[in-house]
Amino acid sequence: xxxxxxxxxxxxxxxxxxxxxxxxxxxxxxxxxxxxxxxxxxxxxxxxxxxxxxxxxxxxxxxxxxxxxxxxxxxxxxxxxxxxxxxxxxxxxxxxxxxxxxxxxxxxxxxxxxxxxxxxxxxxxxxxxxxxxxxxxxxxxxxxxxxxxxxxxxxxxxxxxxxxxxxxxxxxxxxxxxxxxxxxxxxxxxxxxxxxxxxxx
Amino acid sequence: xxxxxxxxxxxxxxxxxxxxxxxxxxxxxxxxxxxxxxxxxxxxxxxxxxxxxxxxxxxxxxxxxxxxxxxxxxxxxxxxxxxxxxxxxxxxxxxxxxxxxxxxxxxxxxxxxxxxxxxxxxxxxxxxxxxxxxxxxxxxxxxxxxxxxxxxxxxxxxxxxxxxxxxxxxxxxxxxxxxxxxxxxxxxxxxxxxxxxxxxx
Numbered sequence: 543x544x545x546x547x548x549x550x551x552x553x554x555x556x557x558x559x560x561x562x563x564x565x566x567x568x569x570x571x572x573x574x575x576x577x578x579x580x581x582x583x584x585x586x587x588x589x590x591x592x593x594x595x596x597x598x599x600x601x602x603x604x605x606x607x608x609x610x611x612x613x614x615x616x617x618x619x620x621x622x623x624x625x626x627x628x629x630x631x632x633x634x635x636x637x638x639x640x641x642x643x644x645x646x647x648x649x650x651x652x653x654x655x656x657x658x659x660x661x662x663x664x665x666x667x668x669x670x671x672x673x674x675x676x677x678x679x680x681x682x683x684x685x686x687x688x689x690x691x692x693x694x695x696x697x698x699x700x701x702x703x704x705x706x707x708x709x710x711x712x713x714x715x716x717x718x719x720x721x722x723x724x725x726x727x728x729x730x731x732x733x734x735x736x737x738x739x740x741x742x743x
Numbered sequence: 744x745x746x747x748x749x750x751x752x753x754x755x756x757x758x759x760x761x762x763x764x765x766x767x768x769x770x771x772x773x774x775x776x777x778x779x780x781x782x783x784x785x786x787x788x789x790x791x792x793x794x795x796x797x798x799x800x801x802x803x804x805x806x807x808x809x810x811x812x813x814x815x816x817x818x819x820x821x822x823x824x825x826x827x828x829x830x831x832x833x834x835x836x837x838x839x840x841x842x843x844x845x846x847x848x849x850x851x852x853x854x855x856x857x858x859x860x861x862x863x864x865x866x867x868x869x870x871x872x873x874x875x876x877x878x879x880x881x882x883x884x885x886x887x888x889x890x891x892x893x894x895x896x897x898x899x900x901x902x903x904x905x906x907x908x909x910x911x912x913x914x915x916x917x918x919x920x921x922x923x924x925x926x927x928x929x930x931x932x933x934x935x936x937x938x939x940x941x942x943x944x
Contacts, residue, residue: 546836547797547807549790549793549794549796549798549809550798550807552790553791553793553794556783556787557790559779559783560772560775560776560787561771561775569833570762570763571761571762574762575761575791575794575795576807576832578760583791583795584791584792585753586757587791589750589756589758590754590776590784590791591788592750593750593753593773593776593777593784594776594777594784595750596750597748597750606748606777607748608749608750631774632771635747635770726771727767
């Protein structure tokens with residue numbers, strides 16, 4: 543579109559790559575940023591850079607972390623023998639909001655999906671087994687999404703855990719979460735109930 | 744929210760300042776950027792910086808410009824004696840898309856709104872009068888929005904122009920039913936205008 547100056551066109555293009563942002567929305571956001579104060583625009587640009595620069599993965603649980611370990615793994619008060627397995631770091635946030643869980647996490651980095659070429663070795667499943675082998679883990683709560691891929695991942699991990707630690711308690715979040723839903727969008731109450739009602743797999 | 748690492752919290756806060764972006768959307772966008780490639784995130788941050796750095800206002804018409812003048816004011820083929828007055832630079836883009844207008848623009852930078860403290864001296868109205876006084880302008884098309892503030896701005900400017908250049912043609916964009924609209928769902932004001940502005944077939 544020759545009517546946009548190239549820097550503006552570039553910004554619109556980059557904004558369009560964001561999820562849920564179409565061409566019109568990208569244009570609106572770009573013009574908003576043009577009108578915004580220098581400070582606000584710079585703060586956003588800086589925040590994007592900083593988040594990529596400073597935030598990495600926890601070496602233990604693969605949650606987001608500013609240093610080598612995440613806040614939860616560094617928190618002595620969190621039970622190290624109770625591990626909640628989730629697909630993505632955002633799921634940790636959702637579960638933390640319920641205040642129902644006082645253990646640690648393990649972030650898989652996705653769910654098994656052979657169609658999309660996501661196999662067990664693409665997820666942090668082996669490091670989970672290593673944590674179980676190395677430590678004194680008492681229970682694993684599998685909190686992958688209640689979707690086809692999330693369920694498949696839960697079953698795969700439950701089978702793997704049974705093989706290496708038959709005495710381990712492996713649980714799954716209770717229904718209460720609507721089937722087909724996404725953890726990221728669940729309300730706190732529903733997610734809290736699902737935690738309270740978790741059952742053995 | 745103590746569950747977010749500070750850099751992530753900052754990014755979410757900055758994203759929340761964008762129009763139409765609430766807390767949940769900001770969180771989703773932030774996690775998307777965390778997952779995105781280093782290049783994509785950097786490209787967005789860079790595009791924001793660049794747009795603020797390189798894009799300013801045209802010294803003639805106050806449209807967005809990469810240099811001292813915008814592309815339209817620099818285009819010799821555009822009729823300099825026909826000026827379309829709009830509220831915002833984004834309106835120039837909308838009008839350019841119609842390919843109906845071959846004149847130049849004048850961007851006011853908003854509309855008169857005493858309630859919000861926007862008075863004539865806050866808009867680029869004086870520079871418009873200066874262009875009329877200095878040049879050989881034949882017609883001014885006032886294309887402010889068909890809203891209360893846009894209409895008030897149009898009337899104010901039309902009166903001002905009559906005072907300084909009585910022979911000048913001053914027009915206003917036609918107001919009426921949008922193309923493809925349904926009479927049944929048109930609001931009374933729009934329908935009233937469409938009636939008032941009816942033309943012989």
